[in-house]
Structure formats: structure tokens, C-alpha cells
Amino acid sequence: MLSLAETLSMKGTTSIRNLPQTSDKRCNECSRYLLIINNQEQCGYCSLIKKEDEQIGIEAREALERKERMKALRIFNKESIINDRLKQATFENYEPNNESQEKAKAIVKRYVENFSTDNPVPLMLRGDYGLGKSHLAAAAVKELAEKNITSIFISVPKLLTKIKSTWDKQSETTEEEILSALEAVDCLVLDDLGAEQTKRDPNGNIPWSVTKLFEIIDARIGKHTIFTTNLDNQELQEHLGPRNYSRAMEGVHPIKLTGEDYRLRKFKEA
Ligand SMILES: [Zn+2]
Incomplete structure (x- = not known):
């Protein structure tokens, strides 16, 4: 045929x-x-x-x-997420005062240089207040933005307040939009983990903030997330609960900063 x-x-x-x-x-x-x-x-x-x-x-x-990532940025750009002090933060104006701070700066800088969405690394900057953990994380976000990498920097207490504000029927943004924004962004900085209120209610129930926080952290597994905290392992575990803690810490690269209060030192020098 x-x-x-x-x-x-x-x-x-x-x-x-x-x-x-x-x-x-x-x-x-x-x-x-x-x-x-x-x-x-x-x-x-x-x-x-x-x-x-x-x-x-x-x-x-x-x-x-x-498109999702751009929308994410718009949601969070409506208000000032990074306070004025941190807006000025760069790697150049972070002055390490000891070896641990020098090392932290080098690691975060290298993290930005090697940033690839194919190879996500969660970082945990820990140490007392005023050692410049937030400064380094903010500097990272700024440099990532120059490389067209979308990032959100937000303090955990502020984030929870923002989520709470969406429960108001007048709110322009929904909780779901916020959560998907946090999930979509290339790099998320959760600043000051542990500063949020996590007291159990009189009946011993876990507060909504812990549940919400876990939801956010869980959605970031396999993505770039930078945590800063002034809690040590033990405190963080008590704060988040053992289950949330071990999930949150999965694959996390810890960076410990020690030394004297960064802001206080600046004040003394001035
Ligand atoms: Zn075929």
C-alpha cells in the first residue's frame, strides 16, 4: 500500500x-x-x-x-520591613570585633556569592543581641537584590503581627497571600526567631503563633532561609517545641557570634 x-x-x-x-x-x-x-x-x-x-x-x-515572587515582594514592600538602621547595613560597614564575627561575615558573604536556588542552604545566625546578626542578614538581602534574587527580611514578631492583621475583614491582604509570598520568595530572612510571644494559654494549649511559625518554616524546607536568634539550642527547643525545633533545624548551618553588644560599642565610640 x-x-x-x-x-x-x-x-x-x-x-x-x-x-x-x-x-x-x-x-x-x-x-x-x-x-x-x-x-x-x-x-x-x-x-x-x-x-x-x-x-x-x-x-x-x-x-x-x-510573578508569584514579584507579588510576594509587593505585599511586603507596602510597609517598612527593615528598620532605618538596617537599611544602611552592608558587608562593608559591618565591622567585626573578634574572630567569630569575622568568620560570620565571611560565611554570609560567601553564601551570597554562591547563592543558587538549586542548592538551598538554611543559615542560623545566633548569638546575643547587638552582635550584628541582623546587620549581616540585611546586608545579604541587599546584595541578593542586586543579583535579581527576591528576598524578604522580616522580624518574626512583626510577621506574626502582620498575619494577625489580615484577620481583620478590612485587610487588603489575606493570610494565605502572606504565607504563599513567604513560600515563593528565593530567600527568606526570619529575624529574631524566639522574640515572639509563645506562652501557652491557661489551658496549656500551644499558641497559634507557634503553629503558624511551624507552617512557615515547614514551607521553607528545601529553600534558602536565614534565621537570626539570640536563643541557644536548649532555649530554642523549648520555645518551638521539640517537633518544630527538629524540623526547623533540618540541614541548618549554624553560625555563632560572640562578643560585646555591637550597637553599644558604636555608641561608646561616638
Ligand atoms: Zn510517541
Whole structure:
């Protein structure tokens, strides 16, 4: 039996002569009829069109994710997330006062330089107040922004207040929008973890803030998250509860800062 292409070419329709013949066998993967190209049976769909379809799918998904991330930034840019002092924070104006601070600066700088969404690393900057943990995290966010990497820097107590404010029916933003924004962003800084109120109610129930915080941290697993805290391991575990704690600490790279209060030192020098 002659193929359609052959029939047409016999009638002198030269433009269609190069059309491949159709086999009577079907593709194992997609069940479409195979084509005979250079005496070999091939699936036209799987060998060509499917790849293009997949590429279009990937591009569409990426565009959607980009849009989500931009929306995330808009939600959080409506208010000042980084206070004025931290707005000025850069790696250059972070002055390490001892080896632990020097090391912390070097690690966070390297973190920014090597930042890749394919290789997410959660960082935990810990140490007493005033050692510049937030300064380093804010500097990181600023440099990431210059590399077109979307980041949100927010203190945990402020974040919880913001979420609470969405419960008001007048609120422009919904809690869900905030949570998906926190999930979508390339890098999330949760500043001052442990400063939020987590007291149990008189009945001994876990407060909503702990549950919410866990939801946020859990959604960030496998993504870049920078935590800062002045709690030690023991305190943090008590604060979050053992289950939340071990989930939150999964794969976390701890960076310990020691020394004298950074802001106090500046004050003394002035
Ligand atoms: Zn196929």
C-alpha cells in the first residue's frame, strides 16, 4: 500500500515529497502512529513535539513562579520591613570585633556569592543581641537584590503581627497571600526567631503563633532561609517545641557570634 505522501508525489506534487511515511506500528509511549524517517521508525510526537511541549510548560511555570515572587515582594514592600538602621547595613560597614564575627561575615558573604536556588542552604545566625546578626542578614538581602534574587527580611514578631492583621475583614491582604509570598520568595530572612510571644494559654494549649511559625518554616524546607536568634539550642527547643525545633533545624548551618553588644560599642565610640 502506498503512503499518502507517495501517492501525492506520484501525481507530481513535489512540495510534499519529503513528508515521512507513516508506519502501521504505534509508539510504545504515546500510541501515536510512528513515522518512517531514513528507513527508521520514529515517533514524531515523542521525538520532537513532546520536548517542545515540555519546554513550553517549563517556561510557563517559571513565568508564573516569577510573578508569584514579584507579588510576594509587593505585599511586603507596602510597609517598612527593615528598620532605618538596617537599611544602611552592608558587608562593608559591618565591622567585626573578634574572630567569630569575622568568620560570620565571611560565611554570609560567601553564601551570597554562591547563592543558587538549586542548592538551598538554611543559615542560623545566633548569638546575643547587638552582635550584628541582623546587620549581616540585611546586608545579604541587599546584595541578593542586586543579583535579581527576591528576598524578604522580616522580624518574626512583626510577621506574626502582620498575619494577625489580615484577620481583620478590612485587610487588603489575606493570610494565605502572606504565607504563599513567604513560600515563593528565593530567600527568606526570619529575624529574631524566639522574640515572639509563645506562652501557652491557661489551658496549656500551644499558641497559634507557634503553629503558624511551624507552617512557615515547614514551607521553607528545601529553600534558602536565614534565621537570626539570640536563643541557644536548649532555649530554642523549648520555645518551638521539640517537633518544630527538629524540623526547623533540618540541614541548618549554624553560625555563632560572640562578643560585646555591637550597637553599644558604636555608641561608646561616638
Ligand atoms: Zn510517541
